Amino acid sequence: MPGRIAMKICPNLLSLLSQNVKTVAVTGTNGKTTCSRMIEEAFSEAGLSYFANRSGANLMSGVTTEFVMNCTLSGKMKKKYAVIECDEAAARTVFGQLKPQVIVVTNLFRDQLDRYGEITHTLSNIREGIRSVPEARLCLNADCSLTASLSEDGLPNPILWYGIDGTAGLKAVPSRLSDASHCIRCKAEYEYDYHTYAHLGGFRCPKCGYHRPQPDFAVTEILLMDDRHSEVVLRTPSGETPLTINLPAGYNLYNAVASVCAAEAIGIEQRICIEALGRFSCGFGxxxxxxxxxxxxxxxxxxxxxxxxxxxxxxxxxxxxxxxxxxxxxxxxxxxxxxxxxxxxxxxxxxxxxxxxxxxxxxxxxxxxxxxxxxxxxxxxxxxxxxxxxxxxxxxxxxxxxxxxxxxxxxxxxxxxxxxxxxxxxxxx
Amino acid sequence: MELKICHLYPDVLNLYGDGGNIICMQQRLKWRGIQSEVSRVMIGDTLRLSDCDLLFIGGGQDFEQEVLLPDLQSGKDREIIAAIEDGLTVLTICGGYQMLGQYYETYDGVRCDFIGALDLYTVGSKQRMIGNTVCHCTEECGGSTIVGFENHSGKTRLGPGVKPLAHVQVGFGNNGEDKTEGAHYRNVFGSYSHGPLLPKNPAFCDLLLLTALQRRYGDATLEPLDDLAERKAHDAMVQRLTGQR
The missing domain is CATH 3.90.190.20 (Mur ligase, C-terminal domain)
Incomplete structure (x- = not known):
C-alpha cells in the first residue's frame, strides 16, 4: 500500500495533502458505505471534481493512499473535493489530519466487540476525532442517543440534525435487545415516543431530561416502500419535499436523509441531491x-x-x-x-x-x-x-x-x- | 412437564449473543413436548425465585454493569443467594458469573463488592483474553467437551468453596494461568464462554435442563434429540482448534 510506505517517510502526509481539499467524512457503525456513495452521487450530479475511498480502505493508511493516488508528483491535489468513509475506531486519529469540512455520524451499534471493544469506547474515539476539528460542520443522527450525545460536551462545531419523525410510522422491529437502553448521561432508563429500529427513535430520559434533538432534516411521512425503492416526504429547513430513494429497506431512509443533510452542509443545492437519490444504485454488496x-x-x-x-x-x-x-x-x-x-x-x-x-x-x-x-x-x-x-x-x-x-x-x-x-x-x- | 426460566436483566446483560442460551433451552424443551416460560426481570422489578426452575444471567459491558449494581444490591442479591443454597439451577456467563462472586478489583486497585454467592473473586488485568475455546467439563458437570468464545479482561480465582466447571484445552478460561474454566457450586454453573454456550454444546444444555427438571419433578428424563447439526458445528470448532475429532 503506497499510503503505508508514504506515512513511514512522512507521518503527517495526509494533513499536507488534505489542506486544499473540501472533504465530507462519514463515520459510524452502520451505513457508512451506502451513505458515502449517496453523497458521491450528489457530488457527481453537481458536477464537482471529487474522489472517494472504498470501505476496505477506511483506516489512516487507506485514506492516505487515496490522497496519494489523487495528487500530482509535486504533491498538488488533482481534485477539489473528497468523500471519505472513515472507520469509527480510526476517526480519532484520521479527522485531525483529514480536516474535513463536514462530518457525518450515521449511528452507533455494538459491532465486532473483539475488535472495537465496548460501544462507549467507540463513541469516545469519534468524540476525540471531532475535538481535533472544531470548525467542521457535523451531521448527526438525532434518533441515536449515543450519536446525539456527541453534542453534549459543548463542542463548538455547528450541527445539522437528521432523523425520522414518529409521524412517518416506520414499522419498528420488535428488538430483543438494545445497545443503549439507559441514559448515557445519568444511567436512568430511556422512555420512547416511538422506535424506528434497534435503539433509534424518539428517546428521552425521564430523570435528566436528555432527549432526541429536533432534526433539521427529517422523514415525516412514508408514501411507499417496496422491495426496490421508497418514496417519502422530507422536511427540510426550506420546507417539505417529496423524495424517492432508489434503494429498498427502512434503514436506507437514514442513509438518504443523512446524505441530503451532508450535501446541504457542504453547499450542494438540495434539489441536486434529491435527484441523485432517485437514480442511486449502491453496489459492492x-x-x-x-x-x-x-x-x-x-x-x-x-x-x-x-x-x-x-x-x-x-x-x-x-x-x-x-x-x-x-x-x-x-x-x-x-x-x-x-x-x-x-x-x-x-x-x-x-x-x-x-x-x-x-x-x-x-x-x-x-x-x-x-x-x-x-x-x-x-x-x-x-x-x-x-x-x-x-x-x-x-x-x-x-x-x-x-x-x-x-x-x-x-x-x-x-x-x-x-x-x-x-x-x-x-x-x- | 413445564420449566420456568428466569432471565435476569435481559435488557442490560445481553452481550455476545448470550440470549441465544435462552432460545436454545426453550427450543430443546419444545422439541420434547415440554413447555417453558421465560420471565424477564429488569432493573426495578421484584425478583422471586421460589417458583422459578432455572435462572439465567448473561454478560454485559462495563457501562451496563455499573447501571445495575445498585439494583442487584437492593434485595435481589439475598434472593439469589437463598435460592442457590436451596438448589436452584443457575447458568451465568462472564459478567454475570463475576457478579455472583465476592468482588471485582480493577487493574488500578479499586474494589467493587459483588453479591458473594460464590467463593470466587475477579481481578482486572491489562490484557483482554479473547478467542475461541475448547474445555472439558468435570465429571460432576457431565464430562462433555464444550466449545465457546471468551472475551474478558477480568481474571477469576476460585476459592475452596467452589469447583471448576471445566478444564481448559484451548483458550484462557478463568485466568489464563491455572487451566480452570468457570465454576460449579451446588446447581450453579458459571462460565466465561459466550458463543453462545449452549447451542453448540447440547449435552451441557441438556444437563442443565435435566438438573432443573429433576429438582422440580424428582424423577425426570430427557429423550434424545437429533443433534446432527449441533454436533457438526461443535466438532468443526474442536477440530479447527485442536486438530482432533
Missing part, C-alpha cells in the same frame, strides 16, 4: 443486484442491528425466494460470531413457507445452520455449501429470486465468483 438465478440481491451484514434490519426487509417480501447466509469469522468480519444470536432470525419464522430453500455458506456455515434451526426454520430445507464456488454453482441452477446475506470477507469472496460467473466487468474498480 449493499443491496447490489446480479443477473444470477431469478435475480440475485446481496445485502452485506456485519452486526446484529444491521442484520435484523435486513431480516425485517426480507420478511416483508411478498413472493417466493431463496435465502443464503454466508458467515465468515476472519479479522474483518469479527472473529466472534455469537452476534448471529442477537439478530432476529426469528422474524423469518412466519415467512418460512415463502422461503423455498436456505443455503448456508462460509467458514462458519455450520454455526449459521444451527442459528436457523433454533430460529424454528426447518433444518431439511437448509443446504450447506462451504465454498463460494460451489454455492454459486448451486445458485446458478435456481430459478427463483435469491437474497444473499454475507459477512464482509464472505461478500468479497462470493462477489468475485458471482461477478465472474455473470461475465460482468468489475464496474467498481
Amino acid at each position: 449493499r443491496m447490489e443486484s446480479f443477473p444470477l438465478a431469478g435475480g440475485t440481491r446481496m445485502i452485506l451484514v456485519k452486526n446484529p442491528a444491521g442484520c435484523s434490519q435486513a431480516l425485517e426487509y426480507l420478511s416483508g417480501i411478498d413472493k417466493e425466494y431463496i435465502l443464503v447466509v454466508c458467515l465468515n469469522d476472519r479479522g474483518a468480519d469479527g472473529t466472534d460470531i455469537s452476534w448471529i444470536w442477537d439478530a432476529d432470525f426469528e422474524l423469518l419464522g412466519p415467512m418460512s413457507e415463502r422461503i423455498r430453500k436456505f443455503y448456508v455458506s462460509g467458514d462458519r456455515a455450520d454455526d449459521m445452520r444451527l442459528r436457523l434451526k433454533y430460529a424454528g426454520l426447518p433444518d431439511e430445507k437448509i443446504t450447506v455449501e462451504y465454498s463460494p464456488e460451489k454455492l454459486t454453482d448451486a445458485l446458478a441452477q435456481e430459478t427463483l429470486p435469491v437474497y444473499i446475506m454475507p459477512t464482509y470477507t464472505a461478500m468479497l469472496d462470493l462477489r468475485t465468483v458471482i461477478v465472474h460467473r455473470c461475465g460482468g466487468a468489475e464496474f467498481w474498480e
